[in-house]
Amino acid sequence: MGKQQKNAISPTRAEDYPEWYQQVIKASDMAERSPVRGCMVIKPWGYTLWENIVAHMDGMFKATGVKNAYFPLFIPVSFLEKEAEHVEGFAKECAVVTHHRLEQGDGGKLIPGGPLTEPLVVRPTSETIIGDSFSKWVSSYRDLPLLINQWANVVRWEMRTRIFLRTSEFLWQEGHTAHATNAEAIERTGMMLEVYARMVEDYLAMPVIKGRKTAAERFPGAVDTLCIEAMMQDRKALQAGTSHFLGQNFAKASNIRFQTENETEEFAWTTSWGTSTRMIGGMIMTHADDDGVIMPPRVAPAHVVLLPIFRTPEDRRQVMDYVQKLAAALREITYCHRPVVVEIDDRDIGGARGWDWIKKGIPLRVEIGPRDMAQDSVFVGRRDHAHRDKKAMPREAFVAEVTAILDDIQNNLFQRALLVREENTRQVDNRKDFYAWFTPKNMEKPEIHGGFALSHWCGDRACEATIKEDLNVTIRCIPLDASAESGQCICCGKPSERRVVFAKAY
Numbered sequence: 001m002g003k004q005q006k007n008a009i010s011p012t013r014a015e016d017y018p019e020w021y022q023q024v025i026k027a028s029d030m031a032e033r034s035p036v037r038g039c040m041v042i043k044p045w046g047y048t049l050w051e052n053i054v055a056h057m058d059g060m061f062k063a064t065g066v067k068n069a070y071f072p073l074f075i076p077v078s079f080l081e082k083e084a085e086h087v088e089g090f091a092k093e094c095a096v097v098t099h100h101r102l103e104q105g106d107g108g109k110l111i112p113g114g115p116l117t118e119p120l121v122v123r124p125t126s127e128t129i130i131g132d133s134f135s136k137w138v139s140s141y142r143d144l145p146l147l148i149n150q151w152a153n154v155v156r157w158e159m160r161t162r163i164f165l166r167t168s169e170f171l172w173q174e175g176h177t178a179h180a181t182n183a184e185a186i187e188r189t190g191m192m193l194e195v196y197a198r199m200v201e202d203y204l205a206m207p208v209i210k211g212r213k214t215a216a217e218r219f220p221g222a223v224d225t226l227c228i229e230a231m232m233q234d235r236k237a238l239q240a241g242t243s244h245f246l247g248q249n250f251a252k253a254s255n256i257r258f259q260t261e262n263e264t265e266e267f268a269w270t271t272s273w274g275t276s277t278r279m280i281g282g283m284i285m286t287h288a289d290d291d292g293v294i295m296p297p298r299v300a301p302a303h304v305v306l307l308p309i310f311r312t313p314e315d316r317r318q319v320m321d322y323v324q325k326l327a328a329a330l331r332e333i334t335y336c337h338r339p340v341v342v343e344i345d346d347r348d349i350g351g352a353r354g355w356d357w358i359k360k361g362i363p364l365r366v367e368i369g370p371r372d373m374a375q376d377s378v379f380v381g382r383r384d385h386a387h388r389d390k391k392a393m394p395r396e397a398f399v400a401e402v403t404a405i406l407d408d409i410q411n412n413l414f415q416r417a418l419l420v421r422e423e424n425t426r427q428v429d430n431r432k433d434f435y436a437w438f439t440p441k442n443m444e445k446p447e448i449h450g451g452f453a454l455s456h457w458c459g460d461r462a463c464e465a466t467i468k469e470d471l472n473v474t475i476r477c478i479p480l481d482a483s484a485e486s487g488q489c490i491c492c493g494k495p496s497e498r499r500v501v502f503a504k505a506y
Helices: 017-028 044-063 077-081 084-093 127-137 182-202 249-254 278-287 313-331 352-360 370-374 395-423 431-437 461-471
Strands: 031-033 040-042 074-076 095-104 110-122 146-155 169-179 209-212 224-231 237-247 257-259 265-267 269-276 304-308 342-344 364-368 377-382 390-394 425-427 452-456 474-479 499-503
Touching: 017 031, 017 278, 017 352, 040 044, 040 169, 044 146, 044 169, 044 182, 044 278, 074 077, 074 127, 077 084, 077 110, 077 127, 084 249, 127 146, 127 169, 127 249, 127 269, 169 182, 182 209, 182 224, 182 237, 182 269, 224 278, 224 395, 224 474, 224 499, 237 249, 237 278, 249 269, 269 278, 278 395, 304 313, 304 352, 313 342, 313 364, 313 370, 313 395, 352 364, 364 370, 364 395, 370 377, 377 395, 390 395, 395 425, 431 452, 461 474
Parallel strands: 304 342, 304 364, 425 452
Antiparallel strands: 031 040, 074 110, 095 110, 146 169, 169 269, 209 224, 209 474, 224 237, 237 269, 257 265, 364 377, 377 390, 452 499, 474 499
C-alpha cells in the first residue's frame, strides 16, 4: 500500500476542496454524521482535541477573573421577544419545543401531547436567559464586574451543514459580563478578543487578523463586534472568534440595574463573547494536506505514537519491553502544561498502521525494530514532513529533544499558514481588478485567484451589499491595526479613510 499510494486522501485539495475536507475528517476518525439531520458524533480522537482546546482556553479565561456557570438549555419565547433585533437575527435558526410528552396514536406511532403554556426555544445563544439571572444577581456597583462563562451546546437549525464548520448542534463557550461603566465593558470586549487571538495563534497555529465587524455583519443587538479572521487553504476566510460590546441594550431588555456609588440607579454595560468547535474545522482546513489531518502539537490528542516492528515472538517480547520503557520516559516529560501523550500501536497490519496515524495527524511517529533497539536508536517521522522523510536518532537524544521537536512542528505549521495568507493577500485599488480577483474566469492564473483583498470602502451599506450580491464577497473586518489611509471606495469611488478586508467566507 505504502509504495503505490501517492496520497491517502481522495480527492485531493486541488481536485475538490469541499469533498477533500469531508474525506479528511472521515479518514482521521475524528467525527461522523449522526442519525439526526445536521448533527455530528464527535469521536474520541476529535473530542480529546476539543478537551485540550477547552483546557487551555478555560485557563486563559480564569486568568482574567472569569468564572464558569451553567444556564438552562431551554429559553422561553417571551425572553427572546424582549430584544427585537436580537431575536430577528436568530429567528430562522431556532428549534422550538411546543409539547412536553409523547402519546401513542393510531398504529402505535408516537405523537406529541401536552402542549406547553409557552413554547421553549432550544438555546441558540444565551444573552436573554443569562440576562435574567444577572438582573437578580446585580443590585449594587459592589456586585460588578460580573464575569461569567459557560461551556455548553447550542442549536441553530442550519440548512446546509458541514462537520465542525456548520452543524445544527455544536459545542462552544459563551462569556457574558456586566460592568459599571462603558469604558470597563469596552476594555473587556478587547481583552477577550486578545485571548481568542492568542489561543488560535499560539495553540492552533492559525494566524489571524483582529478586526471590527461592519454594522451589517455585527452580532444582532450589539453596539460593536470584534472578531478574528483566518485564511483557509482554499483562500476563504473563517471567523474564528467574536467578542461583542452590547452597550446597555441587553441590560435594558433584561432589567439589569445597579445602584451607583452616588446612589443613583443605572443600567449595566454588558459584553458577550464566544468560540466553538468551528475552530476545529478551521484548524483542519488550515493545516491538513492530501494525506490527512495535521495536529498542532500543543493541542494534539497525542504527541507520539510508538510503532514496534517484529517478526518473531522473541522479537516481540524484546521490542515491546524497549518500547514500554521509552514510553515511560517520554510520559515523564511535560510539554505545554501536560505530560507528553504516547500511543503504542502494536497491531500486525503492515504499512496500513503508519498510514492510519498519518491520516490522524499525530505529530511524531516512531518506528522501533530489533536493529534500532540493538543500536539504542529510534526511527522518527514528523507529520509536518513528507511521509517518507524519516530519520534515525539515538534514543536518549530523541527523549531529550522531543519537546524541541514538537515546538518546531508547532512553529512550522504557523509559518506555513502565515505564508499562505501572505501569498494570497493583496491590495486592490480599482473595481475592475477587484471583480477579476474574485472571479476565476477573469484571471490569467485562476488557480491563485481570490484570497483577501485589502481595499478601500466608503462605509456605505449599499456598496457593501452590492459587492456581496455580485460576488458573494463580504467585508470580513476592519483591521484594528489599520492606519488611516485616504483612498477611493472599491465600489462607488467615493472617498475612503482606510482599507478593509474583503473575502469569500465560510
